Amino acid sequence: MRGIESNDTDFLPPDIAFRVSARVEGNALKVRWVIADGYYLYKQKLDVKAESPDLVVSPPQLPPGVVKTDPYLGTQEIYTQQVEAQVPYTRIDAGAHPIQIKVTYQGCAEAGLCYPPITKVVFPNAGTTAAPAPADIPPYPWEGIAIIGGAVGFLLAGLVLRKGRKLDLPA
Amino acid sequence: MNTVGPRFFAAALVVLLGIWAGIRMHSVHNAGQQSVHQEHGVAAPAGRASAPAPQDATASDAIGPRAVIPARLPDFSLKDLAGKATPISTWSGKSLVINFWATWCAPCRREIPLLKGLAAEWAGRDLAVVGIAVDYRDKVKEFADRFKIDYPVLIGDQDALDVAAQFGMDSPAFPFTVFTDGRGEVVALFVGELHRPQVDFILSEVQDLNHGRVQLPEARHLIAEGLAKLAEKQGT
Numbered sequence: 313m314r315g316i317e318s319n320d321t322d323f324l325p326p327d328i329a330f331r332v333s334a335r336v337e338g339n340a341l342k343v344r345w346v347i348a349d350g351y352y353l354y355k356q357k358l359d360v361k362a363e364s365p366d367l368v369v370s371p372p373q374l375p376p377g378v379v380k381t382d383p384y385l386g387t388q389e390i391y392t393q394q395v396e397a398q399v400p401y402t403r404i405d406a407g408a409h410p411i412q413i414k415v416t417y418q419g420c421a422e423a424g425l426c427y428p429p430i431t432k433v434v435f436p437n438a439g440t441t442a443a444p445a446p447a448d449i450p451p452y453p454w455e456g457i458a459i460i461g462g463a464v465g466f467l468l469a470g471l472v473l474r475k476g477r478k479l480d481l482p483a
Numbered sequence: 484m485n486t487v488g489p490r491f492f493a494a495a496l497v498v499l500l501g502i503w504a505g506i507r508m509h510s511v512h513n514a515g516q517q518s519v520h521q522e523h524g525v526a527a528p529a530g531r532a533s534a535p536a537p538q539d540a541t542a543s544d545a546i547g548p549r550a551v552i553p554a555r556l557p558d559f560s561l562k563d564l565a566g567k568a569t570p571i572s573t574w575s576g577k578s579l580v581i582n583f584w585a586t587w588c589a590p591c592r593r594e595i596p597l598l599k600g601l602a603a604e605w606a607g608r609d610l611a612v613v614g615i616a617v618d619y620r621d622k623v624k625e626f627a628d629r630f631k632i633d634y635p636v637l638i639g640d641q642d643a644l645d646v647a648a649q650f651g652m653d654s655p656a657f658p659f660t661v662f663t664d665g666r667g668e669v670v671a672l673f674v675g676e677l678h679r680p681q682v683d684f685i686l687s688e689v690q691d692l693n694h695g696r697v698q699l700p701e702a703r704h705l706i707a708e709g710l711a712k713l714a715e716k717q718g719t
Contacts, residue, residue, distance in 0.1 A: 319673050319710045323656065384592030424590035424676025427656045
């Protein structure tokens, strides 16, 4: 019980009920949702969009779902257990930015609870999933090199310009 | 040159420190931008990609009120179907069944006939059913017309979510229903789809409370026990 006496629910939080991951495989992104027992996702509510500026993704290709007929919501295709979307992609600037996609999904528990649509930014890679912890994310190395190179160049330029001139410093 | 040298190196050191600080800030900024963004629902990092199971979640993980549920009905106001601001105190003195729902939610839709029946049974008596739709106004209006919802419906988006949070549902899932007694005390909060036996049981306790046959702590305890037994009976 939580605070007052009500029904003691066993409903899972959405991030446990629906686990999303993505990986790069050739010219396609594979986005996978692993769905807890007793939960389902609506096919119609699954979507993948490009988040990084240089990325162009095609609409996700999804396998057929299970047809679920609800007298109050009509006929819908749903997924249980797991589903994987194939998302062909192209990159405009040959990979200067890490791939980021925006994944949207919505689902329910069979026992009678629905979660609002969820949208997450996911970083596909070869091994793991979504969203590394902030501390794990390296800065873009080329940007750091550019900053340092620029600063060193600035210092060298200063030295060259200063050569032969007396520096007028206060006593 | 001898006097300038140390100053120059000091200046260079300051510049290099500045560069280092800039790179650090850049990293932190990037990390902040690249963390998980979630536009709706619970803002939490994605879990591992292993097969989840109900037992993966601890009791504290489960969906439901996390914050302290208020002892009394909070004072709030939302717009009704006609767009008129309606304070919840409009039904002051009545026991309330406040149902949070959304049009995209199948179990919420399934509850509507039950709630309509309840509103009709209690019409003119000391109980009112109030729906709070966390949804787009046009969709709710269309749905309410189509399903002939004849009990009061209030609508909101973030303001309705704020109301849900006042009941401890800071990461709401739908439907959930709050039951209050005639004095405005929150007697029960039911998460998930309601069914007739559960509603009847909770309302019988609310009536006992209203007539002084039971005190609030005991009523809450009895409701918890009764709902657990019903759930066991239904195998949920």
